[in-house]
Amino acid sequence: MTLPAILGGGMRTHFEPDQVARICAMLFSTAAEGLVVVDKKGVIQLRNPRLAELFGYGEGELLGQPIEMLIPEDLRRSHEIHRSAYDKRPVERPMGAGLELLGRRKDGSLFPVEVSLNHFVVDDERYVMALVTDVTRRRRIEKELQRVNAELEARVEARTAELRHAQEELRQALDAEKELNALKSRFVSMASHEFRTPLSTIMSSTDLIARYAQGAPESEKMDRHIQRIRTKVRELTAMLNEFLSLEKLEQGMMRCDPHEIDLVHLCIELIEDLRALAKPGQAIHYDHQGQERLVRLDRQMLSNVLNNLLGNAIKYSPEDKRIDLETAIADGKLTITVKDQGMGIPVEDQHHLFERFFRASNAFTVQGTGLGLNLVRRYLDLMGGTIGFESTPGQGSTFIAELPQNIPPHEDHPVDRG
Numbered sequence: 001m002t003l004p005a006i007l008g009g010g011m012r013t014h015f016e017p018d019q020v021a022r023i024c025a026m027l028f029s030t031a032a033e034g035l036v037v038v039d040k041k042g043v044i045q046l047r048n049p050r051l052a053e054l055f056g057y058g059e060g061e062l063l064g065q066p067i068e069m070l071i072p073e074d075l076r077r078s079h080e081i082h083r084s085a086y087d088k089r090p091v092e093r094p095m096g097a098g099l100e101l102l103g104r105r106k107d108g109s110l111f112p113v114e115v116s117l118n119h120f121v122v123d124d125e126r127y128v129m130a131l132v133t134d135v136t137r138r139r140r141i142e143k144e145l146q147r148v149n150a151e152l153e154a155r156v157e158a159r160t161a162e163l164r165h166a167q168e169e170l171r172q173a174l175d176a177e178k179e180l181n182a183l184k185s186r187f188v189s190m191a192s193h194e195f196r197t198p199l200s201t202i203m204s205s206t207d208l209i210a211r212y213a214q215g216a217p218e219s220e221k222m223d224r225h226i227q228r229i230r231t232k233v234r235e236l237t238a239m240l241n242e243f244l245s246l247e248k249l250e251q252g253m254m255r256c257d258p259h260e261i262d263l264v265h266l267c268i269e270l271i272e273d274l275r276a277l278a279k280p281g282q283a284i285h286y287d288h289q290g291q292e293r294l295v296r297l298d299r300q301m302l303s304n305v306l307n308n309l310l311g312n313a314i315k316y317s318p319e320d321k322r323i324d325l326e327t328a329i330a331d332g333k334l335t336i337t338v339k340d341q342g343m344g345i346p347v348e349d350q351h352h353l354f355e356r357f358f359r360a361s362n363a364f365t366v367q368g369t370g371l372g373l374n375l376v377r378r379y380l381d382l383m384g385g386t387i388g389f390e391s392t393p394g395q396g397s398t399f400i401a402e403l404p405q406n407i408p409p410h411e412d413h414p415v416d417r418g
Contacts (some may be wrong), residue, residue: 003360034132039125040087042080044069054113056106056136067130073105083128091121100139103132110187112139131364167296199240203233231277238311249378256298256382263327263334264293270306271325274314281320284310288326296406298333301379308372309399311340315366317342317396329405336401353389362393384408 028035035050038044043061052062053072062069067083095101095115103113116131196243206229213222250255271284278284295302306325313323317340324339345353349360354377357370380387385403 034134035060035129036067036070036132037127037129038067039127041288042083045127051132054111055103055335061106069102072102075102084201086117086128087126088369090126095130098240103134111136118403121289170279171246199237201214201234205229206230206233227276228283234277249375254382256301256407258296258298258383258405260294260296261299261302263287263295263329264291266299266303267306269326270303270310274307274310277311277314279314279317279319282314282317282323284323284325286315286325287327289326290330294404295329295334297403305376305379305401306336306353308376309336309401310374313340313342314398316363317341320350332405336403337398339396339398340404341396342385342404344395344397345389345391350389350391 006105018401028046028048029048031048034054035046035048036044037046044065044067045061052058055062071079076189093116095117097311101115102110104110112135114133114135117128119126119128121127147243168256172309172323173268195268206226210226213226219319267286267288271286274284310323312327317323321341323341324337326335326337326339328335328337342361345360346362349358352358352362354373356372359370377387379399380403383403385401389399
């Protein structure tokens, strides 16, 4: 049997027979994969240099040897059976499909291979050609990928377990916080209502004492103390109202209930009420711009906005300083400006100003809850308004609130604001 007979027999070509022989020999000898030809008895008839190199054999060592010498010893017998079966029904196919095949080198070491089989007939003799590929590197990469995938899966499982644990802890924390918030809400509501009764009694008794003390000796001294009691009761009442308002806002219990309001009358009434809180020499100057003075807004919310802004101006301004309130209605928009000549707000505190319970670093000597401006912003949000400010430490602050002149009535029934 000659190589051209195997590789070029019956092939139409423009090459001369000797050229075909040289080309076939070159292709066979330079193939990058191992090639081996065996007869029906499994005896090696041909092999290329690459096959000898893969299995560690020298020149001429494999020719005439059974193909089973290239197979692990424990598999040789089964291979003979499979080879005999293939010889009876030969087809072009990969060898050992779905299995991991191993080749045996001359030194006895094993290495993974892939084998493709094909058959042909020369001079009425059937031969089988096998293409043998060393897949050691591929198997190593596959095992490394399997190892990496297993590590990744283990990490994912561990991370998933951690996330589940964290989620459960978060759920428990949220449940605990909800329970704590509910307890806080009940306490704030109960405490605020319970404190109102004694405060009302104190204020009533103070009014009676002031009436009985008229004309009495040292009545001026008594009047000063009575006035201080009234001021502190008003401050406590205002604080309780702030806590109640915050609770209702956070619980979603407060909705905007707009009605027509004479803005100028409302501002004058509020200024009169606030005069009792003013420090000696402080004066609130009010100016309204424009002929239009009617607005359709929530009266209680608007009053709270004005009270908080003016109350802060009084608290954070020294004696004998002027406080300016200006309102203006134009183009369907209401603008409220409150300007004081107080201590101002430190620059580093200004971006926290509307947060709950926040007190500026220069305001801890002034009584307050840190809720006023937070409530102002929430009221304005409910009425579709906004608020901004300008402040220079030591030179005062200016707050500017803008909101629509008229807002449509809410379809729901108004909620009692306490």
